Amino acid sequence: MNAVPNVLDERFRAAAAASGELDVAFDVVDDTPVGRLLVGVSDRGLCRVGFDPEPEAELERLARLFGPRVLRSPQALDRVRNELDQYFEGRRHAFDLELDLRATPEFHRRVLVELSRVEYGRTTTYGALAAQVGAPRAARAVGTVMNRNPLPIVLPCHRVVGANGSLTGYGGGLDRKEWLLRLEGALL
Amino acid sequence: MVSGIPPFERFYECHRGEVLAFLQRRAGRDRADDLFQETFLRALRAYGRLEHGEHLRAWVLTIAANTVVDAARRERPAAELAFEPAREDERPAVEELAPLTDDLPPKERAAVVLRYGYDLDYDTIAAALGSNEQAARQAASAGVRRLRKEKEQQ
Numbered sequence: 001m002n003a004v005p006n007v008l009d010e011r012f013r014a015a016a017a018a019s020g021e022l023d024v025a026f027d028v029v030d031d032t033p034v035g036r037l038l039v040g041v042s043d044r045g046l047c048r049v050g051f052d053p054e055p056e057a058e059l060e061r062l063a064r065l066f067g068p069r070v071l072r073s074p075q076a077l078d079r080v081r082n083e084l085d086q087y088f089e090g091r092r093h094a095f096d097l098e099l100d101l102r103a104t105p106e107f108h109r110r111v112l113v114e115l116s117r118v119e120y121g122r123t124t125t126y127g128a129l130a131a132q133v134g135a136p137r138a139a140r141a142v143g144t145v146m147n148r149n150p151l152p153i154v155l156p157c158h159r160v161v162g163a164n165g166s167l168t169g170y171g172g173g174l175d176r177k178e179w180l181l182r183l184e185g186a187l188l
Numbered sequence: 189m190v191s192g193i194p195p196f197e198r199f200y201e202c203h204r205g206e207v208l209a210f211l212q213r214r215a216g217r218d219r220a221d222d223l224f225q226e227t228f229l230r231a232l233r234a235y236g237r238l239e240h241g242e243h244l245r246a247w248v249l250t251i252a253a254n255t256v257v258d259a260a261r262r263e264r265p266a267a268e269l270a271f272e273p274a275r276e277d278e279r280p281a282v283e284e285l286a287p288l289t290d291d292l293p294p295k296e297r298a299a300v301v302l303r304y305g306y307d308l309d310y311d312t313i314a315a316a317l318g319s320n321e322q323a324a325r326q327a328a329s330a331g332v333r334r335l336r337k338e339k340e341q342q
Binding site for chain 2: 003004008009011012015016019021022023059060062063067068069070071072
């Protein structure tokens with residue numbers, strides 16, 4: 001079995017993304033300050049940011065949610081990668097990306113839309129977010145939504161803390177939450 | 189995973205080496221590169237409509253075979269081609285075979301091209317056609333009979 005030369009492989013991956021036939025184009029960004037990230041875009045926008053990706057499980061998950069035509073295609077993620085780079089360097093305070101939340105349940109989506117209004121460098125609480133979506137007693141459910149956020153960093157669940165100011169929890173681990181909040185100057 | 193269909197990434201990683209080797213054998217190293225991309229773009233286009241994940245190897249090799257046939261047809265008009273009906277021991281080259289099979293019913297055409305143009309065994313052809321070995325054998329021989337008849341009528 002002969003190996004496929006890199007040039008040929010990359011050319012196909014770029015052509016596949018350009019053809020508009022992919023359900024999801026993804027890439028793994030290796031060396032961000034918060035470790036490896038898997039990022040995925042559909043024809044509607046960013047559909048996945050994952051910490052410490054286990055490719056096998058992530059691909060199955062993307063295929064289940066968006067369709068089986070899932071392919072690694074770095075070119076398709078250029079813009080996402082750029083915006084993330086700028087964010088990590090402290091040069092970008094808001095993301096300018098279309099988001100694809102079609103695989104997210106309705107209540108989750110409402111909470112995430114509310115979350116997207118929490119500005120860079122600010123924090124809010126689970127309870128406050130719950131109140132904003134009209135479910136003031138659903139702080140715990142809001143915690144679950146944060147934990148399952150398909151687009152961490154871009155949808156800033158790291159900006160949600162406990163009522164007493166404790167970091168409480170983070171899908172990607174508390175170290176990352178702390179790092180992101182320090183980057184934004186929300187933690188000293 | 190949708191009814192056993194792997195993510196395209198897995199499918200591509202699994203078959204790209206064999207597809208490239210196949211194309212290099214059939215179309216030469218120079219043309220294989222372009223045909224490689226065309227094969228997997230065609231596969232990608234059809235992938236969303238697959239109903240199961242079986243026989244994907246035969247499926248993609250069939251697509252590869254078809255891209256070779258189509259490329260040969262683009263490069264060489266059918267009028268230039270001469271065709272002597274195949275005897276058992278003599279298989280027409282795929283470039284000559286392909287344009288001549290245009291008028292065959294699709295299943296017979298696929299069976300003839302895969303058998304005599306690409307030398308695939310009947311098991312593989314059956315998998316590609318989604319039928320069994322016996323049916324593939326019959327489709328190929330029906331196709332050849334039909335070609336002979338057409339030739340005689342000319």
